[in-house]
Amino acid sequence: MGDPAASVSPAGTAAPLLAVDRLEGWYGESHVLHGMAFDVREGEVVTLLGRNGAGKTTTLKAIVGMLEKRRGSVVFEGVETIGLPSRKIARRGLGYVPEERGVFASLNVYENLMLPPVVRPGGMSLEAIYQLFPNLKERSTSQGTKLSGGEQQMLAIARILRTGAKLILLDEPTEGLAPVIVQQIGETIRRLKADGYTIVLVEQNFRFAQTVADRHVVIELGRVVDEIPNEALEANLEKLHAYLGV
Amino acid sequence: MSVTAEPAVMTETAETQGSGPDAPIRPESRDAKRFHRYVMFAIAVALVLLPFGLYPIFVMKVLCFALFGLAFNLLLGYGGLLSFGHAAFFGVAGYVSAHAAKVWGLNPEFAILGGVAAAAALGLCIGALAIRRQGIYFAMITLALAQMVYFFSLQAKFTGGEDGIQGVPRGRLFGVIDLQDDRVLYVLVAVIFMAGLLMIYRIIHSPFGQVLKAIRDNEPRAVSLGYRVNRYKLAVFVLSAALAGLAGGTKAIVFQLASLTDVHWSMSGEVILITLVGGMGAIFGPIAGAFVIVAMESYLAPFGAWVTIIQGAVFVVCVLLFRDGVVGVLSRLLKRPL
Amino acid sequence: MTTLFGFPTQALFGQLLLGLINGSFYALLSLGLAIIFGLLNIINFAHGALYMAGAFVAWILLNHLGLGYWWSLLLAPVAVALFGVLIERTLLSRLYKLDHLYGLLLTFGLALIIQGMFRLQFGVSGLPYAVPAELAGGTRLPFMYLPTYRGWVVVASLAVCLTTWLLIEKTKLGAYLRAATENPALVQTFGVNVPLLLTVTYAFGVGLAALAGVLAAPIYTVSPMMGADIIIVVFAVVVIGGMGSIMGSIVTGFGLGLVEGLTKVFYPQGSTTVIFVIMAIVLLTKPAGLFGRSS
Numbered sequence A: 001m002g003d004p005a006a007s008v009s010p011a012g013t014a015a016p017l018l019a020v021d022r023l024e025g026w027y028g029e030s031h032v033l034h035g036m037a038f039d040v041r042e043g044e045v046v047t048l049l050g051r052n053g054a055g056k057t058t059t060l061k062a063i064v065g066m067l068e069k070r071r072g073s074v075v076f077e078g079v080e081t082i083g084l085p086s087r088k089i090a091r092r093g094l095g096y097v098p099e100e101r102g103v104f105a106s107l108n109v110y111e112n113l114m115l116p117p118v119v120r121p122g123g124m125s126l127e128a129i130y131q132l133f134p135n136l137k138e139r140s141t142s143q144g145t146k147l148s149g150g151e152q153q154m155l156a157i158a159r160i161l162r163t164g165a166k167l168i169l170l171d172e173p174t175e176g177l178a179p180v181i182v183q184q185i186g187e188t189i190r191r192l193k194a195d196g197y198t199i200v201l202v203e204q205n206f207r208f209a210q211t212v213a214d215r216h217v218v219i220e221l222g223r224v225v226d227e228i229p230n231e232a233l234e235a236n237l238e239k240l241h242a243y244l245g246v
Numbered sequence B: 001m002s003v004t005a006e007p008a009v010m011t012e013t014a015e016t017q018g019s020g021p022d023a024p025i026r027p028e029s030r031d032a033k034r035f036h037r038y039v040m041f042a043i044a045v046a047l048v049l050l051p052f053g054l055y056p057i058f059v060m061k062v063l064c065f066a067l068f069g070l071a072f073n074l075l076l077g078y079g080g081l082l083s084f085g086h087a088a089f090f091g092v093a094g095y096v097s098a099h100a101a102k103v104w105g106l107n108p109e110f111a112i113l114g115g116v117a118a119a120a121a122l123g124l125c126i127g128a129l130a131i132r133r134q135g136i137y138f139a140m141i142t143l144a145l146a147q148m149v150y151f152f153s154l155q156a157k158f159t160g161g162e163d164g165i166q167g168v169p170r171g172r173l174f175g176v177i178d179l180q181d182d183r184v185l186y187v188l189v190a191v192i193f194m195a196g197l198l199m200i201y202r203i204i205h206s207p208f209g210q211v212l213k214a215i216r217d218n219e220p221r222a223v224s225l226g227y228r229v230n231r232y233k234l235a236v237f238v239l240s241a242a243l244a245g246l247a248g249g250t251k252a253i254v255f256q257l258a259s260l261t262d263v264h265w266s267m268s269g270e271v272i273l274i275t276l277v278g279g280m281g282a283i284f285g286p287i288a289g290a291f292v293i294v295a296m297e298s299y300l301a302p303f304g305a306w307v308t309i310i311q312g313a314v315f316v317v318c319v320l321l322f323r324d325g326v327v328g329v330l331s332r333l334l335k336r337p338l
Numbered sequence C: 001m002t003t004l005f006g007f008p009t010q011a012l013f014g015q016l017l018l019g020l021i022n023g024s025f026y027a028l029l030s031l032g033l034a035i036i037f038g039l040l041n042i043i044n045f046a047h048g049a050l051y052m053a054g055a056f057v058a059w060i061l062l063n064h065l066g067l068g069y070w071w072s073l074l075l076a077p078v079a080v081a082l083f084g085v086l087i088e089r090t091l092l093s094r095l096y097k098l099d100h101l102y103g104l105l106l107t108f109g110l111a112l113i114i115q116g117m118f119r120l121q122f123g124v125s126g127l128p129y130a131v132p133a134e135l136a137g138g139t140r141l142p143f144m145y146l147p148t149y150r151g152w153v154v155v156a157s158l159a160v161c162l163t164t165w166l167l168i169e170k171t172k173l174g175a176y177l178r179a180a181t182e183n184p185a186l187v188q189t190f191g192v193n194v195p196l197l198l199t200v201t202y203a204f205g206v207g208l209a210a211l212a213g214v215l216a217a218p219i220y221t222v223s224p225m226m227g228a229d230i231i232i233v234v235f236a237v238v239v240i241g242g243m244g245s246i247m248g249s250i251v252t253g254f255g256l257g258l259v260e261g262l263t264k265v266f267y268p269q270g271s272t273t274v275i276f277v278i279m280a281i282v283l284l285t286k287p288a289g290l291f292g293r294s295s
Ligand SMILES: Nc1ncnc2c1ncn2[C@@H]1O[C@H](COP(=O)(O)OP(=O)(O)OP(=O)(O)O)[C@@H](O)[C@H]1O
Pocket: A027, A030, A032, A050, A051, A052, A053, A054, A055, A056, A057, A058, A059, A099, A204
């Protein structure tokens, strides 16, 4: 909080909703994040781009407090959260959709959906969620993991929308899904943005990211190496190809 | 205080004595081996000197339990398998040795070997069943099967039920040397102990022992390298049972008694305690552990239930604060594997 | 005297009932063990000792405070559950990041301490606990005499087991428990207080053990060693059933109690070991247990 860089956003407008600075992270002895730093303003959709193993997932885990050994600063709505346990971070209004989706096998779809407690007023109602994802209503009594990959992804997103979380961290929501489903997820994200949600999206597929994001943060070996506004993406294609090795 | 998913994905068997940074240093280098030779020599010298300072009968008891602990630790520290039923091998070997010496009139060496054979055979049966599961289940299965052996011992004729087999003759070693004198018997027990220790040391450092360590540290990888993991586990289980039998048979001859105490689950707990106090996975750990525990129990014996309470407290304290045990700590202080 | 398969029906049904009663205790205990293991990854060796403690609390309430059976049925589980909270908060919570085996060793030590304490205070010989007046007497059925208290024990534990099952499978709290059993770290990122859930679960599990202890008090004498042998049998029950399923634990517990009762009729010498033999057979044919998911 005392850090001037954290309190003034690059654009010079209001303080960012999320400010990550000097973030270090470890798995046991292995040092994975090396001073990550980026900001996310309210209402923005920001993607984290980077190769396999760059540290995107680890960054999200560090932000939500799942990564046990972490250091540096993560300021959410002006409050330092680096030392809080993950349940307290979540209670501040942060929702996390993990890469592996984390749908529970021993819960049915409805139970999965209702599992995360409401952390803030203003979350989506069950009706609104069913309207957005009609499949979930149809299959509400099926075992969570009996859903298709796309439906599981919907479920993982939907259950966070119920909680009233303001900032949503989405880890590769399109991974391994059919193009129709990817498109549907893209629409969902744009819809959420229109509703005022702030989203951090981890992606490897920058073509998809381009359709939803305002800004792209490029990560390499646990550091931010570049930031590209969405408008400038086409102009920076070559650079991006080099970063992503595609 | 945060909860992670880590424990759930941790390998169940490998972590017991920790592969993390504060795990006991393992003997790999030539330097370590030379150091171990010195330690062995020191132990041999101590074996010669001890009976001059302590009652031979006390030292013999310690040695029997130390050998029992070494056998148990072979399975836990190097096989990664926590048996909660080692009393079965210790106790049954005691019964067989006692029976062989008393009823069949065998020489003590054959009586003890008979006990070893019985323990090995029992180890083969129990081991074959128990290695079908890992970690916590392995512990529960060995405990349950050992309890079955206990009930069998309680009901069978030859064990003498509640009375046990009393008045077992120590006999004449090789038919010549009379073991009635404690000092003479002490020499035999010391030799058996030293032989057991050397054998375990050889096993750990043999190619077989290396494979065991590989399995303990990463079972899936050992499988993918083509090792028939279950055969190795069973082999180390049987070896451990046989050595526990050596300890149990010897104890029966020394104390001229085989009783239900030695097959009871509390005896399985005791050998775990000995190993825990001494240092799980430290080669010489159980020797120190046996000294501490046997001495403690001798002093506390008059206080009845307090023995159990203090044993329990030692368990709790060791698990919470002192996981490397006496020898583990010593080993870290000396910066040398022990 | 009527007979069935050449055995007097009186004896047969009497033993079956006794088996069912043992089965009630196996079910209550293995249920608690399974819930605790699912969430905490700890095999609670102290379970038997806490079952014994439940019986003793009932005895103490009666003999020192004049509180009868029905009060004990409520207060003993609560008292033991509170003790469980203490154990979990001060001891077990330090072990979650270590290998599961440390939990086994620590709770084994706890079992020794608890048993030793009660032995010190009450000696080894058992203390009697009378059947409550409301449940004294019995009914003469066409095929056997049914002591009311024994019938009550079976019905009560069955009811408790099924309630627990409903609680876990059908309620929100149960959903938290199931989810946290699968992935505690993720549940925690939803804002759920998982450490609290762990404490509550442990307390609930040992509360069930204490309840079994109170139910057992009028049937067996109350003695410090009453939990030591039963816990080993319950471990075998848990290996046979596999700890994956709540209903599995209940069914296995009652089923094995019955089998044990039958063995007492047909081959009395085998009654102490039959469960271990079944465990061996299950390990040979279905190592993950009857209701277990193979790992
Ligand atoms: N549980 C773990 N233990 C140890 N190292 C890990 C663990 N998870 C990830 N790593 C390592 O940390 C680094 C960063 O991993 P991370 O999962 O954050 O990458 P990522 O950018 O999300 O990659 P991907 O695109 O494949 O999801 C990698 O080198 C990875 O091998």
